[in-house]
Amino acid sequence: MSKAIRPRAVIIGMMGAGKTRVGKEVAHIMHLPFADADVEIEREVGMKIPAYFERYGEPAFRKVEAELIADYLEDFDGIFSLGGGAPMTASTQDALASYIEDGGRVVYLDADPAEAMERANRGGGRPMLNGDANARWKMLFAQRDPVFRSVANVHVHTRGMTPQGAARKVIDMVSQRTVHVTGTSIDPYDVAIGQGAMNHLADVLGDKPVRVALIHTQPVQRHSDRARALLRQSGYEVSDIVIPDAESGKTSAVANGIWERLGEEGFTRSDAVVGLGGGAATDLAGFVAATWMRGVRYVNCPTSLLAMVDASTGGKTGINTPQGKNLVGSFYTPAGVLADTKTLASLPNDIFIEGLGEVAKSGFIGDPEILSLLEAHADELRAFNGADFLGTPLENVVCELIERTVSVKARHVSADLKEKGLREFLNYGHTLGHAIEKLEHFRWRHGNAVAVGMVYAAELACILGYIDRDLVDYHRTLLASLGLPTSWHDGSFDDVLALMHRDKKARGNELRFVVLDSIGHVVHLDNPPADAVREAFERIQH
């Protein structure tokens, strides 16, 4: 059976929101056809909608409307805008849900009410606004807004924007990928991935915060300048907080300095934090947000591959102590994550490669397609050059890797935010990895240490009969093809063992690991035999 041709985007919203005007502009910029459901209905029934309403009534109109929309959702390759009341019909809600399931984008165009009412009145000919038009509009808005929010998977605020500006925002957002993170103990949030994702900072922060602490490191100054400008344009008072780079920023002294500053500057519980930078910066910013007044809203703007795929997305926040990595912290989810791929243009090659370590981890534990993508594009990925990256086919591959990796993470986080069991699988390769980082005084990058840690875990699993040698060799070959290290020989087993005992998975005096028993299938390994733990360490010496 041939696959249905689906619209590139379906636009919904209140009367006067600008669905037709903005939709036409989007179609024009994207060189696509545009269809307006109301115009098509008038063509089909051979009369104007007010006349149809008058002669046959609203239920008959809704029936015709729902049938036409269902047809267009299956057979129209363009931008399709719906009448204001269309999403209220149950069969249209089902059709939109199945369109989204198939990868479709339903855009809720959310205009300023005053602007929308003025436009709706200006046009005239709207049977739903008969009588006191503004009062009717407000009543309909109260009914429809929650439904629009629930049927759309893209929400675009257009207050004060020109149709062209709103169209560009819609295009940015529909071409972005989004991973929705939810769960019983989580306030749902989205991870937006793609060029321009950072432009949605104000939408995610909302209008409650007056002050925003923008926490970032110096190497990402040009990206924090952009974030600061966006925040100021939206009317927030911005406190620019520069922290020491990389692991030097993940300390209690740095956190303490920021708490003092927030106190001096009068940050209240309704104010907010934005963490911008690599994983170290987002870990620290999340920790500050989690602890300031016992928790304020925060948004992460990750700028390294590793922060985009992992550190910024799952609500593990924290700092290191002299005794080890991430020993103090909390589980505290962000209000949103904006992984703007424009920031990768300045990312050095070695830091990009490091991020592939966590990408490969997610492939091993939960998505073999990630491994296939890594194999297929290993040479291009290893040669990553930020200056030539944007707009290339490689950007698309990287976006797919980010989306898939975040999806693996989201599945674990959604089911087990506080790491009671399942979430520990995300720690594949980290038991040894964190020990290496510590023993190397953090001169080794996190993703590189995790790469060696995965080879170690694979060796351990092989020694104990969980996996065969081919799978261990596959770890080595794949990771090496990406430019990641697969061996480490700069520390003693006793030092490593002592640090592995301080890993957060350990219980009492017992070591605990996570290992594979096949690709995509992870198991806990509690208290393994001491000689196997040592033997695996010997095997990663070369």
Ligand SMILES: NC(=O)c1ccc[n+]([C@@H]2O[C@H](COP(=O)([O-])OP(=O)(O)OC[C@H]3O[C@@H](n4cnc5c(N)ncnc54)[C@H](O)[C@@H]3O)[C@@H](O)[C@H]2O)c1
């Ligand atoms: N919370 C979690 O779930 C989680 C998950 C994985 C890793 N982590 C943590 O994340 C950290 C590692 O993250 P990382 O690899 O991003 O390291 P990092 O934060 O140390 O950043 C690496 C370097 O790249 C720079 N940088 C980042 N983005 C840049 C850009 N766009 N242009 C130029 N320079 C840029 C940084 O300033 C830094 O110098 C570790 O502390 C690790 O423990 C946390």
Ligand SMILES: O=C(O)C(=O)C[C@@H](O)[C@H](O)[C@H](O)COP(=O)(O)O
């Ligand atoms: O999200 C998780 O859970 C992870 O374990 C992800 C890891 O990749 C990440 O490095 C995390 O920071 C490790 O946390 P820790 O609890 O082992 O310190």
